[in-house]
Amino acid sequence: MNRKPLYTAFVVAMAAILIVGCAPKKNKTQKKPNFLFVLVDDQSPFDLQTYDPNSILQTPTIDKLAKQGVVFESARHMGSMNGAVCTPSRHMIMTGRTLWHLPKSAGYRESLAPDSLEQQSIAAVFNRAGYKTMRTCKKGNSYAAANKQFTIVHDATKRGGTEESGSAWHAEQVLNYLSDREQAQEKDPFFIYFGFSHPHDIRDGTPELLEKYGATNHTDQNSLPPANPKQPPLPENYLNAHPFFHGHPQLRDEERVSGVWKNRDEQTVRNELGREYACSENIDIQLNKVLAKLEASGELDNTYIIYTSDHGMSIGRHGLMGKQNLYEHTWRVPFIVKGPGLEAGKRVKGNIYLLDVLPTLCELAGIDAPETVEGISFVPVLKGEKEVVRDVMYGVYAGGTKPGMRTVKKGDWKLIKYDVMDGAIRETQLFNLAENPHEYLPEHHKSEEMQTNLANNPKYSAQLKEMEALLLEQMVFHDDPYRLWDQKAK
Numbered sequence: 001m002n003r004k005p006l007y008t009a010f011v012v013a014m015a016a017i018l019i020v021g022c023a024p025k026k027n028k029t030q031k032k033p034n035f036l037f038v039l040v041d042d043q044s045p046f047d048l049q050t051y052d053p054n055s056i057l058q059t060p061t062i063d064k065l066a067k068q069g070v071v072f073e074s075a076r077h078m079g080s081m082n083g084a085v086c087t088p089s090r091h092m093i094m095t096g097r098t099l100w101h102l103p104k105s106a107g108y109r110e111s112l113a114p115d116s117l118e119q120q121s122i123a124a125v126f127n128r129a130g131y132k133t134m135r136t137c138k139k140g141n142s143y144a145a146a147n148k149q150f151t152i153v154h155d156a157t158k159r160g161g162t163e164e165s166g167s168a169w170h171a172e173q174v175l176n177y178l179s180d181r182e183q184a185q186e187k188d189p190f191f192i193y194f195g196f197s198h199p200h201d202i203r204d205g206t207p208e209l210l211e212k213y214g215a216t217n218h219t220d221q222n223s224l225p226p227a228n229p230k231q232p233p234l235p236e237n238y239l240n241a242h243p244f245f246h247g248h249p250q251l252r253d254e255e256r257v258s259g260v261w262k263n264r265d266e267q268t269v270r271n272e273l274g275r276e277y278a279c280s281e282n283i284d285i286q287l288n289k290v291l292a293k294l295e296a297s298g299e300l301d302n303t304y305i306i307y308t309s310d311h312g313m314s315i316g317r318h319g320l321m322g323k324q325n326l327y328e329h330t331w332r333v334p335f336i337v338k339g340p341g342l343e344a345g346k347r348v349k350g351n352i353y354l355l356d357v358l359p360t361l362c363e364l365a366g367i368d369a370p371e372t373v374e375g376i377s378f379v380p381v382l383k384g385e386k387e388v389v390r391d392v393m394y395g396v397y398a399g400g401t402k403p404g405m406r407t408v409k410k411g412d413w414k415l416i417k418y419d420v421m422d423g424a425i426r427e428t429q430l431f432n433l434a435e436n437p438h439e440y441l442p443e444h445h446k447s448e449e450m451q452t453n454l455a456n457n458p459k460y461s462a463q464l465k466e467m468e469a470l471l472l473e474q475m476v477f478h479d480d481p482y483r484l485w486d487q488k489a490k
Contacts, residue, residue, distance in 0.1 A: 032130070032189040033340055034303040035361060036290070039093070039193070040283055041086065041138055041200035042323060044312040045075075045334040046235070047280055056213075056232050057277045059284040061291065062336070065307055069338025070382055072350040076331050077311045079396030082107035083252050085323045086141045086200075089310040089354055094121040094146040096358035096373035099396055100479045105143060112479060113372075120370035121146035122358055126191040129367045132181075136173040137195025150193065152177060158197045161204040161217075167196050167279070171286035178293050189365075194290065198279035199313075201257045205278025212281075215274025219258045225271035232273040235329075237438040239319035240264045244427055246418055247324060247400040254322035269316030276315060304339030304364055308354070318441070326395050326407040326416050327439050339364070342382055351388035352378045394474035403482030408471040409433075415455075415467035419484045426485050430455040430464050 045051040048059060050066040077089045078099045084107065088099055091106040095117055103113040118124065123133045127149065135150035138157045147153060154173040160166045174194050181190065198205075204217050214230030241264055247253060254260045260272065287307075294300040312330040314320035323330050333354065356375040362368065363377045380386040391410060398404030400420055407416045412434040418427040431439050435450035442452050454460045472487050474480075 031302060032365060034189050034299055035126075035131075035191045035365070036294070036303055036305045037191070037193050037357075037361075038287060038305065038307045039090075039137065039195040040280075040307075040309045041195070041197055042311065042313045043199055043280060043309040043334060044315070044317075044329045045309075045332050046312075046329055047199075047276065048334055050336070051334065058281055061284045061288040062307060065305060065336050065338050066345075068344045069305070069336050069346075070342055071347045072335035072337075072352060072381075073347060074349045074351045074388070074393070075308065075333050075335030075354075076352070076393055076395065077333060077354050078394065079326070079331075079398075080107075080311075081396065081398045083324060083399035084141050085397070085399070086310045090142040091146075092353070092355035092375075093310075093357050094123075094143045096355050096369070096375040098355060098374045098478055100481065101374060103143075103145075105145065110481070117372060118143070118145035118149060120372045121149055122193070122361070123147075123149035123151075123191070125358070125362065125367060125370060126365070127151065129365060130188060131365075132186065132188050132190045133193075134174070134177045134190065135193040135195070136170045137193060138197040138200075156197075159200060159202055159204060161206045161210070166204070166206065167198050167282045167286045170194065170196050171289050174290050175293055178290075178297065178299075182297055191361075194287075196283050196286075198283060199276045201254055201260065203272070203275035203279050205275055206282055209278035209281055210275065213274035213277045215271050215278055217259070217275070218271060221259075221261060224265065224267045225259075227267050227270070228274070230274070231270040232277055234266060234269060235273075235315070235317045237318055237329075237440060237444065238269065238316045239441075239443055240266075242319035243441060243443050244418075244425055246405065246420060246425065246427075248421055251324060251400045252322060253320060253324050260321055264316060264319050264321065269321075272315050272321070276313070302340055304337065304361075306357070306361075307334065307336040308357075309333045310354070318439070324397055324399055326397055326405050328414075328433070328437070331395050331407065337382060343384065346384070348381050349388050350378055350381050351390050351393055352376075352381070353393075356389065392470060392474060394471075394478060396480070398482065403484055406471055406475065406480075406484065408467060408474050410467070410470060413463060413467055414439075415464070415471055417471065417484055423485060428455040428464075429453045430460060430467065 047057050049055045080088045088106045091102045101112045104111045126133050133150045134152040136154040139155045158169045214228030218225035311323050317329045356378050359369040359373050359375050359377040363379045376389045378389050393409040395407040401422050403419050405418050412432050414431045416429040432450050440446045440451045
């Protein structure tokens with residue numbers, strides 16, 4: 001009997017076993033990534049030079065994040081069923097659920113959310129996965145039951161112009177937490193929810209930054225704030241008044257805030273932009289302190305940093321001041337992700353909602369997302385495998401009289417419809433965002449055919465019909481409980 005083949009097979013098998021046995025077990029030994037989720041309060045993406053190169057706002061830390069990470073061009077909140085747009089946005093971030101499927105605490109009278117949803121929110125999920133969780137943010141207008149799931153919570157509304165009363169306070173809570181980790185030689189991964197109370201009004205910035213942007217904390221309703229050449233220029237789509245009333249008599253549009261009036265004159269708008277910029281630059285300064293601390297501790301390279309806002313803001317754009325609208329400056333949010341393994345300096349479309357945050361963070365951490373999640377992980381977009389996670393985007397504002405406003409976007413086309421003031425105001429807007437990115441209206445007096453509202457132009461009637469059908473389809477799909485005046489439910 002020839003034993004050589006048997007001997008050879010035995011040697012090969014043993015070698016294979018040894019190779020397998022000696023191979024590194026990456027899944028068991030690889031350190032889990034940390035997360036720093038940065039949420040600012042009321043910031044239009046177009047305030048930032050990352051999204052508008054003409055902006056005079058200086059945010060070197062955010063600019064650096066953008067250069068080292070991935071910038072999303074199409075990141076949006078899904079909307080609101082109440083005047084406080086931040087409330088449902090924050091519920092969607094925490095739970096990954098769509099607008100009409102949130103708990104009653106989001107502000108809608110009915111709930112299509114499962115019981116004990118807070119146990120399937122960000123902090124609870126990451127706690128169970130072995131993460132240490134910490135939160136600092138503004139107090140109120142949020143999902144209180146989910147917020148309590150963080151192991152450490154330091155919430156307070158800080159909108160002043162001092163270290164103790166402003167954005168520095170939130171940064172201090174994070175810095176103290178990181179110092180405590182170092183002292184205790186903590187090795188478990190962390191999830192930090194780093195929220196700011198600014199640049200939400202009242203925008204009391206630090207004196208030096210207010211001076212830099214030529215702004216004052218003006219409160220006298222009988223006079224205008226002083227003009228100053230240092231103030232930011234008027235937005236490209238500025239109007240001194242919106243062409244039609246889009247809410248109801250109690251709708252805020254920031255008018256009940258000290259120093260903000262119905263008058264959208266140039267001095268008021270430029271001063272308010274200066275106040276906004278002063279607060280935003282201070283946020284940038286505070287974020288830099290935290291990133292420097294992470295770098296000094298050796299944690300930065302293993303930390304995903306996500307920078308975003310709960311919604312955008314108008315401040316003079318289209319003659320508006322608040323967030324109770326569905327124009328791009330308000331429906332879109334800044335969204336930047338930097339972290340291990342991500343390509344630096346990449347810009348992507350994405351078509352993501354804030355409700356996609358939870359499933360995405362779960363996938364990056366190697367955690368199973370809860371079954372209650374309705375959002376979509378955009379990790380394939382981060383990795384360059386996909387351009388978008390969905391083709392159609394749907395938005396709501398129903399905080400005034402019902403049904404309110406609706407929008408839908410597909411490709412370059414965007415439709416906005418208004419059914420407000422108990423049906424007294426019914427308006428339709430159709431924009432091609434490739435040709436009209438600022439959503440110019442007839443009141444902007446632009447000469448190009450497509451740089452205006454196209455809803456009443458017969459040349460685009462087929463496009464209008466298509467977008468109208470698409471909007472109804474999205475409303476049905478998302479369990480929108482309302483219908484607009486010219487819609488018939490399928």
